[in-house]
Amino acid sequence: MFHKLPLAQAGHKEISSFELNVFRSSLSSLSLCQVKGQCQKGIPASVRAKGWPLLCGAKDRKEKSQELYKRLVEAPDHQGWTDIIKRDTDRQFPFHEMFQSKDGHGQKDLLEVLKAYTQYRPDEGYCQAQGPVAAVLLMNMPAEEVFWCLAQISELYLPGYYSPLLEGVLFDAAVLSSVLKKQCPAAHKHLQNQGVEPLMFATDWLMCLYSRHLPFDTLLRVWDLFFCCGVRVLFQVAVVLVRRCLGEGRLRKECDGQMETLERLRGVKQRVQHEQVCSVSLSWADLQKQTEKELEKWKKERPNSTFDPRGRCHGYRMAWERAQDKQKEHEKKERPKGSLTLPLMRSHS
Template identity: 70%
Template structure:
């Protein structure tokens, strides 16, 4: 194995090969860590990661989550959050990250769009800028060592496709390292759609020409620092250091240049789950590491010293990722607090900039809001296709029905009626209903069984009479059976009562089955329930998320 030097990007140069003995074969492949970084440069070789047994257990849990994603998304979001805090296995990040952020759904909705964008030449002005930035992204990673390597080629394709997908925004240099990390974990098409979701849903306005999202979240970060780290915030204020001066690179690049790679991947697991809240929490932890103690603040008597310490923050994050992630999760910042502060800051923003259309409110809830918006876009597109008569997907298999569990779908149709959409409820009401759904369903079934006990007996007799009319042979058999059973039927009222008692469990199941048949009939009739199902699905997503 070739010994790693202080400049690993020279491992494949002529200078390295010329020093070998004549006639001996020397491997020119550099020694890398488990993430693909050349050792001694950004290496995390000392971090061995979790045990294989623990990795297998987490893989099994994530495979179970992926297999029933729609149901878990609606009813067990806490399970997803817990597993994201523990860390997504490296073997499943290529599946889980696109699934969390909604990139998988966007890719299904826009099939072959990436190939179409990739085949186009692109605007030359953006192409020139992208090509100049390619060799700056992780130059010590094995994927990006060579300009002709698959890493730099894939990075160029993803960034060029984004400039064609969003021509009004174009390319921002901070998107380079973000796309590079995505490519280290997944194919180019998935990386492209993840970049789209990050830029549109998770960090709106971060990569726009005016950088509105960065300016907005810098003000939010100042509020979070004052709330969670008042001593460091006071020091920054005294020396005229605003978060925009040191946190711009942190936020726009998602800490790709300031954290060890093993820690960075764990932060991204949380980011795809919780959204921008995680970036603010990580920023607070980094400021604490640099300015949290009184002796550290004394070493920074001025603005320049303070900024220099903040820009060299990576040396303060050297421990195992579990310790760092635990500290990040302990920062007291909830989604509701962030939403309230966002509303307040947005009021000031619109007062100062009345012509601005920037709206960052949807970024507060991470993957849940990203999925709700993605599904809403799909519903709107399908509605337009139905109106024009170009819908290629049958209504019974649309996302409006598949995105809801059978129990929720059944309950909503019963509550809203066959022709009436279920009423829109706030988030707290929906959560309470979800928690009490099994008991309510049991009560409804009991009531139905009492009310429909007699009607079921009558309906069964009616069905028997109809079958007898259609089949004379069956009529003869039924008459014979009645004649045989007559001697045993000595006490008719008592027998009927016993029959009712025996049929109560059957009545309960039949009433539920009948209700399910009503729902399936409604779904199978596009002319009646087409707009109703669309309204119900969108209103449910909006009320829940």
């Protein structure tokens, strides 16, 4: 069971019945521009349960994985993650009706999904930032679909974000600094003068996909774009928020110290229109170019690191292709009869 969200807010442009049928069936016949146009209009709440898994490749992985999710849920927790996850389940959207009761289906499903992920990726285990991400997904779709969407986000869209070393978010914080320098130089200079690095305020933004920092209707529209276009959308939203907080001279004067600047950025709760996000001039080619520059620095500073974000998904078609590759990789790791190879002790990697 999952919670049906209200339909789009006033001012939201509804998708036609023809377009709804397209989302419910397949997007494969549409061009990238057509799909992006659909997502910019906003995916209606009644369609997100199908639209998001379809966009990110989770639908295909679920269909090809048969009983894998059930086996992951039922597998014994040798690593001891269940008790740790339980401490956090009542912290996710505590005022939302789905998550108010420990005995309610919301908290139970959240525990089930996060525990299943630790079984699926014992090398990563559980990361607290996955909690709010999974919770938002649960508000839109059943638990099994949530699991596969979370797997796609963690493995293909944002690799390294939820790993023990958090290499993905450390890397993207450095990329964000360069993006801000180009997109809003005055705000970037202010951050430098106050000794504020993106890692100090944007870690939660990026790892939680803004689930704690955007009004809910705005968040859903941002996620529509994210599932379609990938991590580039997260950088574009960051630019919009920094502009809102520090884009004008009077705003920067109000933040005349490091603490004041951080408080404003960490406490941001702004509505962001999709037009504003899309107006931030950041092409995938630009992002790839900046990624190459940062990766060169990264390898010099961390010669033993194998992290490389260049292969991550930058759109839904790539997600479909990579999902098929991931499925083949996982099948090779399974035992002949399909049973799971489970660790006998907790990983400390």
